[in-house]
């Protein structure tokens with residue numbers, strides 16, 4: 001199903017960037033969960049643009065929960081959140097001149113010219129606000145079970161953050177950070193590099209690194225619903241994602257087995273591995289170590305430099321000089337989207353495997 005994802009917990013998204021509303025429906029969330037509206041607002045605020053490294057289209061995200069919650073708790077029936085689009089400048093978008101790197105051309109072909117092209121329509125990063133709103137409910141549900149999720153900006157515009165250290169503590173720190181650099185000085189340099197690109201009318205990309213702590217061993221379904229496979233599928237659904245790797249990922253390829261195998265140990269009470277090069281997953285099933293993955297986010301396709309495109313109506317080559325408001329970097333905003341999507345997948349797979 002194109003706009004629905006998940007098995008025991010599914011999420012459906014709908015809406016367009018400049019339509020009246022965007023939204024999401026969660027189906028399969030358990031009844032009786034406290035719905036922490038302050039946390040939903042906080043998560044939305046962390047996705048919201050701020051500063052010169054984000055778009056100037058700032059939406060208040062005044063969401064409504066229109067089903068699935070009664071007296072502050074989930075009912076267990078489909079839970080739908082809608083968020084109005086209030087701040088749109090639809091006149092900035094021209095039909096027929098697709099932006100290089102965006103989904104304008106492919107969306108035009110798929111939807112046979114009937115797509116709402118304004119602001120990227122259904123392909124817009126705007127839709128991710130709805131994922132973040134419902135994701136906040138799932139993150140709270142997992143936290144109540146001792147599962148925490150955190151993502152830091154591993155690299156932005158070529159500036160690197162420090163590596164995860166004490167992962168559980170770092171994930172806790174990230175839950176309070178608005179800009180997710182664990183090394184605040186590196187964070188300043190990231191911002192400066194993104195601002196420099198924005199001044200040039202250009203954009204930058206980067207890498208996010210996510211840790212999911214507290215997932216018990218045994219979550220994941222071989223073969224095709226491996227935890228890696230399902231997580232990657234869902235993370236690739238986030239606009240601008242161009243790569244996902246688990247643990248040491250591609251970094252394993254030039255090394256020897258003796259260097260990358262994670263030694264298995266026990267302290268008499270539990271089994272664990274001494275290193276975590278496999279990112280907490282073996283055979284598509286969690287091994288009880290933190291789940292670790294990295295997400296490659298490309299530079300924002302909409303830039304203000306003139307770009308080559310083709311006029312789809314006249315079938316003539318053309319130059320695109322963009323108007324509209326765009327993020328010079330997506331990475332820092334996508335971080336909370338990755339947390340939300342990862343939480344939905346883990347909850348779904350824990351439920352499928354009987355852990356919820």
Ligand SMILES: Cc1cc2nc3c(=O)[nH]c(=O)nc-3n(C[C@H](O)[C@H](O)[C@H](O)COP(=O)(O)O)c2cc1C
Nearest residue numbers: 102103123124125239240241301302326327333334
């Ligand atoms: C939070 C977020 C914000 C985004 N903001 C913009 C933006 O301002 N301008 C833009 O061109 N693309 C933006 N994107 C990315 C596009 O939506 C995306 O590149 C496009 O849909 C094509 O998909 P693809 O890059 O996965 O191929 C954003 C993505 C996310 C997740």
